[in-house]
Amino acid sequence: MDNAYLQIDLNQLHHNIEAILNYREYRCPIIAVLKTNAYGCGMVEISRELDSHRDICMIAVSHLSEALTLRQGGVKKPVLVLTYTKPELAYLAVENDIVLTVVSSAHAQALDALCLPLRVHVKVDTGLHRYGIENLEELRDVYQLQHLRFEGIFTHFASAESYDASEIAFTYQQKEHFDQAIAYLESQWVDVGMTHTQNTPSFFHYPEFEYDAVRMGMALLGVAHPSQYDIMAKAGIKPIFSGHTLVSKIETVKAHESVGYLRSYTAQSDEIIAIIACGYSELLPRNMYQKEGFCIINGKPYPYIANDAMSASFVRVDHSVHVNDPVILFDETVLPFYQFLSFFSLGTNEYTTYLNPDLERIYCRLDQG
Numbered sequence: 574m575d576n577a578y579l580q581i582d583l584n585q586l587h588h589n590i591e592a593i594l595n596y597r598e599y600r601c602p603i604i605a606v607l608k609t610n611a612y613g614c615g616m617v618e619i620s621r622e623l624d625s626h627r628d629i630c631m632i633a634v635s636h637l638s639e640a641l642t643l644r645q646g647g648v649k650k651p652v653l654v655l656t657y658t659k660p661e662l663a664y665l666a667v668e669n670d671i672v673l674t675v676v677s678s679a680h681a682q683a684l685d686a687l688c689l690p691l692r693v694h695v696k697v698d699t700g701l702h703r704y705g706i707e708n709l710e711e712l713r714d715v716y717q718l719q720h721l722r723f724e725g726i727f728t729h730f731a732s733a734e735s736y737d738a739s740e741i742a743f744t745y746q747q748k749e750h751f752d753q754a755i756a757y758l759e760s761q762w763v764d765v766g767m768t769h770t771q772n773t774p775s776f777f778h779y780p781e782f783e784y785d786a787v788r789m790g791m792a793l794l795g796v797a798h799p800s801q802y803d804i805m806a807k808a809g810i811k812p813i814f815s816g817h818t819l820v821s822k823i824e825t826v827k828a829h830e831s832v833g834y835l836r837s838y839t840a841q842s843d844e845i846i847a848i849i850a851c852g853y854s855e856l857l858p859r860n861m862y863q864k865e866g867f868c869i870i871n872g873k874p875y876p877y878i879a880n881d882a883m884s885a886s887f888v889r890v891d892h893s894v895h896v897n898d899p900v901i902l903f904d905e906t907v908l909p910f911y912q913f914l915s916f917f918s919l920g921t922n923e924y925t926t927y928l929n930p931d932l933e934r935i936y937c938r939l940d941q942g
């Protein structure tokens with residue numbers, strides 16, 4: 574075991590899935606969105622865990638390379654790539670049974686011109702103006718292409734996490750556009766296949782929206798947008814991960830002695846300092862000491878005084894702390910992840926996206942009692 578690691582509770586993952594399925598009366602399968610290494614939790618391991626789950630109908634990732642990594646890792650579920658894939662790489666999708674997203678009419682034509690039996694979902698741009706086709710006639714023309722296998726259609730809401738009246742109105746406008754597109758295509762005898770529109774914030778904000786599947790990333794891993802902390806906590810959804818390290822050395826410093834790079838901390842009196850084996854290349858973003866953060870050692874909070882090294886940080890402690898004592902950086906029972914994030918004003922996605930892929934992840938199944 575490394576000195577700093579992320580612990581991932583697979584039981585909590587299953588618990589979150591159940592909580593999502595039970596949140597509303599209308600139950601539909603989940604497309605597990607595991608982009609950015611499953612939000613730091615390990616895309617292959619989480620996908621393997623979900624591979625035989627009957628309520629997970631697909632796994633979605635951002636890039637074809639991620640989808641290929643899942644296949645190399647033995648994942649059997651259908652895999653959907655959510656963003657643009659270069660046509661010259663599309664043969665890899667066919668060889669590995671990966672579903673691509675059609676992001677524009679030109680993209681559809683270029684993919685179709687390959688004359689391959691490519692499985693695709695079509696993205697409808699209903700207002701985000703990122704990927705997708707907005708115009709209904711253009712959409713119809715795409716469905717007339719001969720080689721693509723159209724298996725699904727979806728859109729993405731721009732402001733689902735906002736509770737402002739104007740943003741809510743915009744979401745309903747997007748939904749209306751999507752519904753109109755489906756009705757129009759069906760009137761042209763198109764079988765649109767699986768429909769899906771909702772990510773985590775949209776699911777919890779608009780439980781009345783009913784499509785064939787929901788696309789969930791954050792909620793599976795137990796994290797929420799700040800506007801939905803309470804809703805998701807009430808639903809029993811919690812982070813599946815916790816951050817850990819240990820005390821690697823105890824130092825005593827005298828009053829006015831300095832500590833850390835650029836002598837970033839000066840002791841006010843004689844102090845005991847624990848060096849903990851975790852820095853900004855692992856789980857502790859840089860310079861958190863400026864924000865009055867703390868960690869938990871032997872059940873007690875101790876303040877960070879400097880964390881400007883790659884694999885070490887400094888914590889002011891007392892005589893009860895010893896080398897090898899476990900250090901909790903965040904763990905729902907004693908120091909919630911959101912509180913930890915507040916120490917350095919980072920959002921969930923910003924933090925998890927940049928977690929070092931080489932950081933050790935330890936998978937376990939904790940008692941949910």
Ligand SMILES: Cc1ncc(COP(=O)(O)O)c(C=O)c1O
Pocket residue numbers: 606655729771772773774788789790791792
């Ligand atoms: C198109 C699309 N759908 C679904 C998701 C999942 O979102 P969330 O993690 O909020 O559930 C994402 C994530 O960025 C996305 O880009």
